[in-house]
Amino acid sequence: MNVIDATPATVHNPKHGGNIALASRMDMSNTMLNNKVNLTTNTHNLRLDEALTVMEFTGDHSIIQAMAHQLSGKFTMLMI
16 A cells, blocks of 8 residues: 555544544544545645554554565654
8 A cells, every 4th residue: 555545544544533533632623633634635634643543543554664665665663
């Protein structure tokens, strides 16, 4: 999965409560979050700190895994 696909897939995943619950936790309107991950909207973009927040709140690391893959790398969780 690439970053462009991973972001809306993570945000809209009902397993994580869906976009409405996530937007509320991020102190953002559902409409704004939807616009930021909408593949056809160029006027709103999810910032890196917001992408990090999405991953922290959902526990889903698909976005960073896709980033690492695109950079010919691999994301690995450290067990501390």
